[in-house]
Amino acid sequence: MKLTVIGPWGGYPKVNEASSGYLLESDDFSLLIDCGSGVLAKMQNFIQPENLDAAIISHYHPDHIADIGVLMHARLIQGFLGSTMPSLPVYGHTEDVREFEKLSHKNIMTGVAYDPNVPLKLGPFTVRFLKTNHPVPCYAMRFEKDGKSFVYTGDTSFKNELISFCQDADVLLCECNFYGDQNGQNAGHMNSFDCGNLAMEANVKSLILTHLPHYGELAKLKKEAAEKFAGQIYLASLGLTMEV
Numbered sequence: 001m002k003l004t005v006i007g008p009w010g011g012y013p014k015v016n017e018a019s020s021g022y023l024l025e026s027d028d029f030s031l032l033i034d035c036g037s038g039v040l041a042k043m044q045n046f047i048q049p050e051n052l053d054a055a056i057i058s059h060y061h062p063d064h065i066a067d068i069g070v071l072m073h074a075r076l077i078q079g080f081l082g083s084t085m086p087s088l089p090v091y092g093h094t095e096d097v098r099e100f101e102k103l104s105h106k107n108i109m110t111g112v113a114y115d116p117n118v119p120l121k122l123g124p125f126t127v128r129f130l131k132t133n134h135p136v137p138c139y140a141m142r143f144e145k146d147g148k149s150f151v152y153t154g155d156t157s158f159k160n161e162l163i164s165f166c167q168d169a170d171v172l173l174c175e176c177n178f179y180g181d182q183n184g185q186n187a188g189h190m191n192s193f194d195c196g197n198l199a200m201e202a203n204v205k206s207l208i209l210t211h212l213p214h215y216g217e218l219a220k221l222k223k224e225a226a227e228k229f230a231g232q233i234y235l236a237s238l239g240l241t242m243e244v
């Protein structure tokens, strides 16, 4: 599996950048994970919209879905220009039916409900889900293929169940919206110590901090996480790639 960071920012994109969006590729299958503000523009550095095979959405906050509509426009226009492509399956939960219905448009995009209680076969990946602690229903996702595993936390404050969910993952892409001296619990986010602690307790191989705050020194997030976790730690940035 190859992971590419498209959008590392929480809440909204920094100038010329994007909020949540990640590309996971394997066996010529390309999956977009979340589609926040700015993702469509930045994604085209790595893949064209008509070449995506599927997308999956953790939850329906704007910084994770803002560009779904323009992804649909891109595929519509590329279709007019002669590209033939099947309707793009966009996997989402159905705990907000109005938002789920927005994932479908004519024969351009098709919302597909995932059942968080059942492992999902999605292209070459097996995906498992864990409901997170967040103001709206949100799911962390564990992607597995050929004995390798990659976990994306989505948005969440720390909860114990995350530890077994992330156990022994090769790569943990972990939301880190707060610095160590801040408490993210009420906002439904983790701080740098939570991330380091989760990585350590779950015995993951490497940790990527993402959903980053717009203030402070980001290097401090990494330093604080490293007080808890001795493995490799990366700060998510546009174009960061990792072989899982």
Ligand code: ZN
Pocket: 059, 061, 134, 155
């Ligand atoms: Zn959120």
